[in-house]
Each structure stands twice: as structure tokens, then as C-alpha cells.
Amino acid sequence: MDEVRAQERLVEWFGDVCQDVHGRLAALTDGEPASYIPELANVDPDRFAIATVAVNGQPTLLGDHEHRFTIQSISKLLLYGLALETHGRDQVLRRAGVAPTGDPFNAIELDDALHRAPNPMVNSGAIAITDMVDGDSFEERADVVLALFERYLGHRPDVDDAVCASEYSTGHRNRAIGYLLLDQGIIGDRVEETLDLYFMQCSILITTADLAMIGATIANNGVHPVTGERVVGPKVARDMLTVALTCGMYDYAGEWAYTVGIPAKSGVGGGIVGMIPGVGGIAVFSPRLDEHGNSVRGIRVFEELSQEFDLHVFDADQPWNP
Template identity: 55%
Template sequence: MPDDASLCRTPDAVQSFLEGLYQSCRELRGGKVADYIPELAKVDPNLFGICLVTADGQVFEVGDTAHLFTIQSISKVFVQGLALEDHGRDYVLARVGVEPTGDAFNAIILDEASKRPYNPMVNAGAIATTSLIAGDGPTERLNRLLNMFRRYVGHDIVVDVATYVSERATGDRNRAMAYLMRHFKMVDWDIEEALDLYFQQCSVMVSCRDLAVMAATLANQGVNPMTGDRAVEAGYVRDMLSVMYTCGMYNFAGEWAYRVGLPAKSGVCGGIIAVVPDQLGIAVFSPPLDGRGNSVRGVRVCEAISQEFGLHLFDSSRGCHYFLEHLGGKERLISLSKENS
């Protein structure tokens, strides 16, 4: 194990590490851009950004961190939180399970015994979760959804209409899931209305930096570290991170937990978020995907960051790792675990 001094990180050292990681990972050429939604196929595969935001609001970034893209499946984490706030843990759990599937994210499959979708991170579970959002009609529900995302990112956001229309036109597989769930009374709404909101949720525009702030908000017990606004009740952050850890990377979730060891969520946009509870949020954006729908560069970047800073939740050396904190214009080293706080 390296000594404590070698694990200390000033802001310049953190930034330097990210820049070196960016240069090495940008040479990766594996994977391909998602094309089953026509609008996603138009994205530039060379776009690449990395951003870290700490729970006290420090930002480290490199690459295309301001480029806007649609959030896609990363939205599922935050909509789960809104559904939990609207209905509570027991009600949501009666409609959507929390078990990993080992199947593809768009598999048309429900739990054989309970008839629930397996978890909120696969499409079936996400559609059911979205259908739990409270509101008097589709406009109010969409506004509540957008306001929820605004609290996480700290500014107004919009839905990309072209992507929404593209998803709606090619969403028959999702329709099949929705009708199956309505048959088993897991979805109560009109199917097209529920799917419209789901397609709009996936078409929200964000940047890599936005995603890092969203991840840092979860790391900070639901409070946006940049604005101080509460985005979600603290008591539900545990639920969100738990499902992210076991189900957030689709049928790569087990290997991700083994190699990276952090709650995370990917999307076919090429984004990945990861959360180090009480410490920081990580976001990577790179559109080319592997065969499981995860960003090729994103997986490599997160694995490298976890290893470099000892962030794996079960790494016994985590108490030796430090970042720099700014207090009143002064700097002091702080631990990345609570052992030395």
C-alpha cells in the first residue's frame, strides 16, 4: 500500500491526473454509437468529457464537458427518487422490484411471481416508475419532472423535441412492456400518456458537467452542492444508491461492482455517473458503447479513477486518500473517508 503522502491530492494534481487520463482514453476506438433511436445515431463519436464535482462544490473537468446531449437512461435514477417522494418506499416497491436481472435493459420480462418489473433501472421498471409521478394531467407531470431535474443541475433544462419524437416513433418495444405491465396492474395510466412522459424524461438535455453535479448532489445527501437547494429527501438517497449499485450498469452490474465498486448509472447517450457517498460525483460522456450499452471510454475512466484514488467502497485503504478543501480562502487536506474527519 502506498504511504499517505503519495495519496495526497492538491487541486492541480487532481486536474493533472484527469488530463492525463483523458489523453490516454481518447485513443480508445472500441464500441459504436447507439443507432436504434435515429437521433442518437447522429452524435459525434469523438465527443469525450470527464468531470468530478465534490460534495463541497469543487469542480475538476476536461474535454467536452459543456456539450449538451440527451440524458437517456441516467434519468431513471432521479425519477425513482421523485416517485419515492410522491408515494413512499413501500408503495413503489409494490410496483417495481429492486433485483438485478442479468438481462438486457430492454428485455420484455417481469418477475414471474410478483409480476413486477425487476428494478427501476431497466426500461420496464423505469416506465412503471415514471407512471407513478403525481400530477393533474400530462402538463403538470412534465413540469414536475423538469423542476425535479432543475433542482439537481441548478439551472433550467429543456426536452430535445427531435429526440423525443424519434423515441416515440420507434418505441414499440417499450409499448409492449407497458401493455404487459398494465395487464398485471403495474401501470394504471393511459399507455401512450405514460410512454410520452417516459420518452420526454429520456430526452432531457444535459452536459457532462450537469451529470457530475447531479451525482455530487446524491453524494451530498440530496443537496445540490453548487446551489444549496435540496433536490430529494435525504432518506431516499439510500434507496437510489442501493439500486444504482446493484442494477445501474445493466448486465455488467456485477463486474462493475467488482472492478469499480461505486453506485453508478449508464445511458445509451454515452454518459455514466458514479457516486462516492459523502464525497463526490463522477461523470463521463463518450458516445461509443460496448455490447451491453455502456460507454467504452466511460467504463475505463471510472475504473481508473476508482483505482487511482482508492474509491471502491470495499477498499480497506480508503482511509488514506485525500482531496484538498478550500475554507475561507485557505486550503487544507481532507480525507475521502470519515475515518480522519
């Protein structure tokens, strides 16, 4: 059997395993949708989808893969890549470091010694990064963000206005973080505009298939698997993967790196995207969350796939590289 056919059989096997995992975990009802954003509490808790996209663009789609949900904190990873592309590593590191934190994602804290947020995947770091989006008005900056998503998705995304309004009306903690960043000289004085932009980016609507395409693009050194467009440079993609592995799963990141070992980012909307460099993206959507804000079913899916296929970044015998 030649190498191409072996890879095709492996993809078929992967799809079969994903289907089995989806069927079994659909009965798992642990966790609850996010309630601190009122609009998110109204979602159907039993929605469940798994999607994968290989770096050659080949998809595997299971369950509610066409259902749209808000990207929430997964947007932080994409905005981080945009900031690196636009301003360079040094400027970004002045705003947010790369240190994992065991504190919750919405903790009101900064790196006091270096006067920056601990990392770009917690809210303080994400708001600092969003402040770096160029433009002379909210409208111009929003267009930059939506154009970024369009390059990843292959289509212009919509924003869930109801979720955005819900985030705006309850986002007092993020406002506190924003003004703390201003006080420390980490962001400029257009705090409310940057917060509006942050609420908007979190409210962008995607499907699980979209999310897998995002993961595949980053895993493909920043090149979109279908359009062939370079979305970010290879070094930026590497930095995105690194921060995703160490900081992408909220304060569960250490356990995730130990048990799953796949660069990933989660969001309280119920999505998780994983990226296997040179192979593709894996996405799961299920809005029942654990105490860290991660999808309960999503974590189980990744645990089982990582074990079945030796996907941990430090596994020596990954079947994807025979």
C-alpha cells in the same frame, strides 16, 4: 500540513490524473453510438468529457464538458428518487423491486411471483416508476419532471425534440412493455401518456458538468452542493445509491460492482455518472458504446480512477478519508 491543505492537494492530484486519463483514452475508438434510436446514431462519436464535482461544489472539467447530450436511462435514477419522495418505499416496491438482472435493459419480463418489474433501472421498472409521476395531464406531469431536473441542475433543462420524436417513432418495444404492465395491473390506463413522458425524460439535455452535479447532489445525502437545497432526503439518497450500485450499469452491473465498485448509472446517450458518498460525483461522456449499452471510454475512465484512488466502496484505505 493541515487536513484542509491535504485535501486540497488530493483534489489537485485527482485533477492531474483525470487529465492524464482523458488524454490517453481519447485515442480509444472501440464501440459505436446507439443506432436503435436513429437520432442517436447521428452524434459525433469522438466527443469525450470528464467532469467531477466535490460535495463542496468544486468542479474539475475536461474535454467537451459543455457539449449537451440526452440523459437517456440516467433519468431513471432521478425519477426513482422522486417516486420514493412522493409515494414512499412501500408503494414504489409494489411497482418495481430491487433485484439485479442479467438480462438486457429492454427485456420484456416481469417478476411473475410478485407482479412487479425486477428493478427500476430496467425499462419495465422505469416505465412503472414514470407512471407514478403526479398530475392530471401530460403537461402537468412533464412540468413535475422538468422541475425535478431544475433542482438537480440549478437551471431549467431543455428537451431534445428530435431525439424525443425519434424515440417515439421507434419505441414499439417500450409500448409492448407498457401494455404488459397495464395487463398485470402494475400501471394505470394512461399508458400512452406515461410512455410519452418516459420518452421525454430520456430526451432531456444535459452536459457532463451537469451530470457531475447530479452525482454530487446524490453523494451529498441529497443536498445540492451549490444551492444548498435538499433535493431528496438522506434515506432516499441512500436507496438511490444502493440501486445504482447493484442495477445501474445494465446487465454489466455485476462486473462493474466487482471491478469499479462505485454506485453509478449509465445511459445510451454515452453518459455515466458515479457517486462517491460524502465525496462527490464523477461524470464521463463518450457516445461509443459496448454491447451492454455502456460508454466504452466511460468504463475505462472509472476503472482507472477506481484503481488509482481506491474508490471501490469496500476499499479500506480510501485517500479521501485520511
